[in-house]
Amino acid sequence: MKIGILVESFPKVSETWLANQIIDLIERGNEVYIYSIYPSNDSIVHEQVETNRLIEKTQYFFYPKTSPTKRFSKGIGFSLLNIQYISFFKLVRAITAMLRKEVKPLIGFNYIFLKGMDDLDVFHAHFGEMGVFAAKMKKAGMLGNAKVVVSFHGHDIFPYKRVSYKKEYGIFKDFADALLVNSFYSESLLREIIPFPQVRIIPVGLSLDYFKLENLLTTKVRLVFLGRLVYLKGGLLMVEIFHRLSQNNSGLELVMIGDGDEREKIESKIKDYDLTDSVFLKGALSQDQVINELMLSSIYVYPGLFDPFFKAGDTQGLVVQEAQAMELPVVCSDIGGIKYGMVDGETGFLVYEGDVDGFVDKIQLLIDQPELRLKMGKAGRDFVKKHFDSKVIGDQLMAVYSEILGKN
Template sequence: MSRPLKIAVVVGVFPKVSEAFIVNQLGFLKGAGHQVEVFCTREIRSDYLPHPQLEQYELLKHTHMFRWRDLMPTTGLGRFFKGIEIFFKASKDEGFELLKGLNIFKYGKKGVFGSPFYKVYWQHYFLIEGFDVVHVHFGDNAVHLYKHLSKFKKQVIVTFHGYDSHHYTKEFYKDLIKLKGLKITVNTKYTKQKVLSLGFEAQQLHILPMGVDTSFFKPEKIVSKPERFTILFVGRFIPLKAPLFAIKIVDHLLKIGYDVRFIMVGSGSEFEPCRDYIFKHQLEGQIHLLGNRTQQELVALMAQSHVFLFPGIVDAEGRCEAQGLVIQEAQAMALPVVVSDVGGIPEGVLPNISGFVIPAGHLEGFVDHIQYLMEHPKEREAMGASGRQFVMKHYDTKVLGEQLLS
């Protein structure tokens, strides 16, 4: 490896249960010897669920709020001495810009080491600190930080994850499109097409899925699975992930005489409708809502399951799953997967080899293929083994981390 890089990683909220893939990526970068600092534009969470790499690499010790008020000392004397320190670090051009923030004729009393000065400092913060790379997660974060990024003279990378390529228009990204030297990563071909439709150039885009730590998501050599056939769902309880439809699939299996257990992990707006359906149809003994779980608990649940079910749909707003990293995590645990054909989901599965891809909303199709896996244990085991090899080759955090570094 050449000299270690100094990398600024920008996120909105950190750490976040639904964005464990960011922690995985940060862990790889730290483990590879690079200096990584995390900047949050919204919130540092104190109620996070434990994550092995979060503790191993002490990532929270290298996490900072990235708002101008958080850079400004609370006392006048503190602002004075901090201001002197900032001037010493600043270049000639930056210093001139900082002086503009002290214009008492324009800002009045606030101009004396007040908010205008620190707002200017905030806009130049990345350049002053001398990072080699700024990596912004989510395109809308990059738009809000455009002034910073336009002044940064080294490498800027923006990663689009899905919603950021759906909720916003070309007009929203018009300035970011102009940013010279910008490189963009996307998790799937599906997301790439969405980002291209926003006006970005194809040569800027690189497909780089979110990765799985296959040394952590690893099936034990000897796993005693329960006799009762267990199906697992993991994901936010939101319409596009179709948790209620997943329950209806299992309910149908139960009605035609199959004795199955369904474990559901996650939380969100669809949690109560799912719980209400379970109570209404007296399914409490067969379907279990566990809420959010740690990565360690998730591995244990996968080890005790026979099949992973993820029947995502296109929601009322036209959104659907851009990648669905949990599908790769399940395959890394040697679980055959039964998933829908929307968005980027099919790209992360070997159809009929590591799992089955079913037309979205086709209840009978999901039921039939889960039945097949129940009745063919040898084929189920072979699918699981193929899935793990597939993920190790194409989705392992180290493999993808090397691609990110390059």
């Protein structure tokens, strides 16, 4: 198949799942075109992205935020760089769509000069806003016979924006062929916005060939938290939980991986509790570095919270699957889509949101019983292999593509 992947920014350090998905599609023999509105500003590029030369496969839109003079000169440069991709039919379609005001001029301009966009089998947009972008192009006749697939990942279906979403996403009823969500929780959020018949649950995944445990023995018990340092992820609550545990467990350590708006508050709380020698903030890390930190850890903890502003919890939490892939038992909040990504009592424990005592009790149980940690860790990897490995997700994705391509 010829598959176009549309994203706002690529490659992003927080979206390793997208790179994994693209790599799997390429390895299956598909011709994949990556279209990104903006280059990523992230300083870290995952090794998998570089190894598979995904940036070289990416076409970036002409979408400059600059003065009219600089925009004109950059537009000339963009045009000359991509002039070989112009065709008479693309030119006619774009001009017609712009005159009819079916698409904005910048969309039409990019369509003229970007390679492959008029000859795709599937145009797969990630996140709702990019899906609207794709659906408008389909409506304007700029995608030929390509089928439009839209994946929602969480912050594009927050309930607090439901009214505006209903207006924006209405175009999917006629100009999208399949909508994908990453959990049953995400499905419920989307169905409250738009009654679309073709909603499929396909979680984001990871490569078990990449996430694999080496024989590394450590006697020290170390907790690990992996996620953006924002309210939704529960970083401040994590410090509170660790503070309680550290009072009865000398030598216990906590590593927190990620960055975000609450970092200063978390640093302040660590100092207030005098935990600077046992809590380590690592910031954002590459995927290889994350794997190394998980390999050195004993228990993964995710005290996620229901965000009162966004009125939602995390829709999947891929980090929970990453931890299980590395044979770590997980202790997580029972909110949103998190509970669908592990098995309570088998691969770890679910705890009521915000229940510090509950988290402390379950983590202490795992600290005291190393054999239980080992048993749950192995069960966790088996669970992820069955439900979240990139090959499994790839099979599900290809099945959706084949199904919609088989329909007139």
